[in-house]
Amino acid sequence: MSDAHPHVAVAEQFDDAEQQHEAAGLGMWIFLATEIMFFGGLFASYTIYRNLYPAGFLAGSGLLNAKIGAFNTVVLITSSLTMAMAVHSAQLGRRKALIGFLFLTLLLGLTFVGVKLYFEWYHDYLTHVAPGFGFHPEGADLARIHALHAPLSAVELFMCFYFLMTGVHALHMVVGVGILTVLIVKAWRGRITRESHNIVEMAGLYWHFVDIIWIFLFPLLYLLGVTR
Amino acid sequence: MSEHVASPKMYVVIFLSLIGLTALTTAVAYVNLDAMLGLKNLPLNTIVALVIAICKASLVGLFFMHLRWSSNVMRLVVVCAVFWLAILITLTGADFFTRNWIPIPRPWQASVTYQRSSGIVIPSNVRR
Amino acid sequence: MATATVTAIPTDTGIETRNYLNADYGLKSWLLTTDHKRIAWLYLIAITFFFLVGAIAALLIRIDLLVPQGLIVTPETYNKLFTMHGIIMVFLFLIPSIPAVFGNFLIPMMIGARDVAFPKLNLLSWYVFVTGGMFVMYAIAAGGVDTGWTFYTPLSTSYLNTHVMAAAAGVFIAGFSSILTGLNFIVTIHKMRAPGMTWFRMPLFLWSMYATSVMQVLGTPVLAITLFLVAIERMFHVGIFDPALGGDPLLFQHLFWFYSHPAVYIMILPSMGVVSELIAAFSRKRIFGYEFVAFSSVAIAAISFLVWGHHMFVSGESVYAGVVFSALSMAVAIPSAIKVFNWTATLYKGSISFDAPMLYALGFIGLFTMGGLTGIFLATLAVDQYVHDTYFVVAHFHYIMVGGAIMGYMGALHYWWPKMTGRLYPDRWARVAAFIIFIGFNLTFLPQFVLGYLGMPRRYAIYPAQFQSLNVLSTAGASILGVGYVIPLIYFIWSLRYGPVAGPNPFRAKGLEWTTPSPPPPHNFEQTPIVTEEAYAYGSGVPHSV
């Protein structure tokens, strides 16, 4: 790949395309480091509270539907695959495959957000389990809470962290979906060629990172409650 | 983020292993490991779930995000971020989980005598 | 450097040739610039504005404390004043001051690059910073916020209805400007050094900027999420940090101080970098123990993330955690001590000249020593139990921030002003201002150490009468300090128009930034320089000034 970039638009502050590519990659990874620390604040608080109120978090996790969580995980991992294939086809300059895979990733991302919004959050709102919106679980939920001797404030705290962590994650998904639409438009106009595919790689890094965050969220939030 | 172009076949293999690991972690979650192995206060289920999650995350990171073929600086950034997060969690935990430890062993404290400013020594165990 | 009389402007200086200031005219050329030097100017203007607002709040506080029951404002207004003073000075002046102004202007020039790695991101950082600043200004205009710059819960979440949301949003947004600047600098220093510029040939200013950027990148996001949680708790009345609803206020303090202690190093480390430059330039010597000073910057960046617990020794933190944090806090004092000793050793057998920047650098070393050592008082468990949250702490961190960070900032401003504007400032006035600032500063904050020793608590609008004499002394000092800061403001603006023309290297210093004309052309270097010698190689001849 010696003359990998015969006529690539090199920004004037860079000497050559290789330096530009390396700089963009490092910049993206440092941004992902800040995202790790951003989510890190939530993970740290979650860890502390989970050890302070084990029963409350166990009961709270029981309120979630692990099957939908698993389905969403599979959706997100598939979208990671299609994103990786999109980056692959961008590197080889196959425009049609690029647009196809980008569209697939977009679709999967929208499915994920859609499932979360309708089947999980809206359902929790209806069953009065959403904190801040009149949190008073009843029926089977209440029975499970009492069975585990969990104080209601701790269950509400768990639901707080559930909505916060998945909310911030969903926000990042929406931003990702926005980036994908921009990429599809650029690719459609043929502005992403074999030489100038950097932006697709960066979008790929971002998407895979958001997938990694979900990989950790799924067991911490959903799988805690299913253990019988 | 080097110029390495990975083969689609490798991507699919990684994808399938990720799906497999997801299935595994979900299945294991339904089994109450503590009861099965009888370990008293070790959150076995959590540990297993986290180990699988770390494996999945490193698969995505190394192969999908090309960390395996990128320069050491990129890997250093990731390692530093995870290490700093570990600092936050461990040192905050150090405070929360040692809060109700009794500060010092009983005998040493009891023997400390009180030096009154006027020189009279009051042994601490004398009932006032 | 004798003050050159105002002669006709010689043609070969930067003023007449095409430079980054006269390359383009009009508001659009400034507001949409991607030139790192112009963005440095944008930051300088924004920061000076915020410094003035914060300084007014400080003076009002000092005037109010002239009398035990408060001279001019009610306790509520006093609480809003010290909160505003804290938020503006910390988040809108000290944290961005040297990194955003001198980091932006100098990092590309010192490593021989044409611009930072991501110029557009650099401009975005400025807009994000100004937006955050405007949120804080709105919080003042709409009625102020009285939580203290630390936003402690449950006071900030459930017991106050002042403009906490606006202030928290302002700090949240300004934090992202700090993150993006840090990201930009790390990539620039890693990827865009000129050929021959190895890590150990870089000036020490770049080492401290690199360490500062690492702290900005890894620390600020945790503050962002913490303020986000406070905002969520205020909006939805959920108990993340409020004990009445099941949360724990100490968790907020942990998350807040995890960022805010590295933040105090983000404020002081750039000044240390500046002082390394000034000491080397004005004693025309290589910094004594270059590697030790460089590695101590990196060591400070690493250890600063382990020590935040010393802010919570008496807050109900466990005794064991207190002991661990106290030990780690002792470790973080060592790199600072190494730096101070190495600077002093650099003066040995040097050829020292007393230009204004050098006065600020020498002032920095003295005052930072006092500030640093009183810091070790507060890291010692038994002493902290006695003087925590008293004026002893206020005096300690003002010695570090005003005696250290602002002294370094003023030194940098004087040292690189000729390079930024092509004009010289009046040297005699600059030295007078430096002395006034040094005297005023010490008169303001030494009495506060004694107030702390006597146990006067922090953030008291009304205090017992026995502390009045010391408070009057402190207010007198504050007015002198105020005058000291106004003088440079005047003569810098004066020098823009009437200052004598400065050649490319008025202080005859070593460094790539001095090899360009002043003010430098838009792309800094005609062709990328090749670096052959280490950072302060005065041995191979002192560069000419013209």
Add this chain to the structure above:
Amino acid sequence: MLFGLLLGFLPEASTMARPVDYLFWFCIAVLVFFTALIFATIFYFAIRYRRRSEDEIPPQIQGNLPLEIVWTVIPMGIVAVMFVWGTALFIRNARPPADATDVYVTGKQWMWKIQHSNGRREIDALHVPEGVPIKLIMTSEDVIHDFSVPAFRVKKDVLPDHYTSIWFTADRLGKYRFYCDQYCGMGHSQMRGYLYVMTPGAYEAWLHHGVQAQTMAQAGALLYNRMGCSTCHGTGKGPPFAGLYGKTVRLANGSTAAANDAYLRQMILYPGQKIVAGYRDIMPTFKGQLTEEEVLDLIAYIKSLGSKPGNTGE
């Protein structure tokens, strides 16, 4: 020394004050020494090596490893001494002696409500006998406050919903100020008062002077019946209290908890969090119906029902 002479020493009124002062003056000595060292060296070098001629090139000194090691190890040594000395004092002061007299302090937005175990109450004032170790058990009704007595060199934050405690043994008669050191809103600067150290005899007289309010335990007994605690805890539906205080209690989820003040408070206000083994989770919460003082009275009553000797929790 300079500071103290100038403006009068802060009185050392507790056994803890003198050792802390010795450490404080040691730190001041280190501060004065190093500041003088740095200022003197800078002045000497600045004058001795001032620039003589414009083109003078001073000898370029690379550095000196042994010197670097010296001024790394020496500060480490000094700092280590401060650390060990400070930690020893702090730990010794962190644990109240067994026979300390309990005094209950409640911080409420902008006043201190203080209550002695015999029921004597006072606002923004605290009377203590000389020579007797006093343990302050403190809690807050709203935000975080901080009970600080400069003359005793001791302070601790007062957290809502938690008990924090400090202890001291006053050893000099007189009137000393105490402050709220943690910013707590508008009236933060008025939240202060006086601490009177009296001779044991005068203290006893003061304690029983005034209206014969019943002791905290008696007030707790009245509350115990009025709130209907006796309907369950006396009849076996709820765990008995005789000899409970200080014992370790086995809980429904298998773990154990020490029955100290914090545990009793948690059981009264958040009964669901820890269920005693063998009993059902049927106790209603009394949060909001009881003020902090009433909770303290109930705890004093439970304590008075006999406790294992010589064991006070945190």
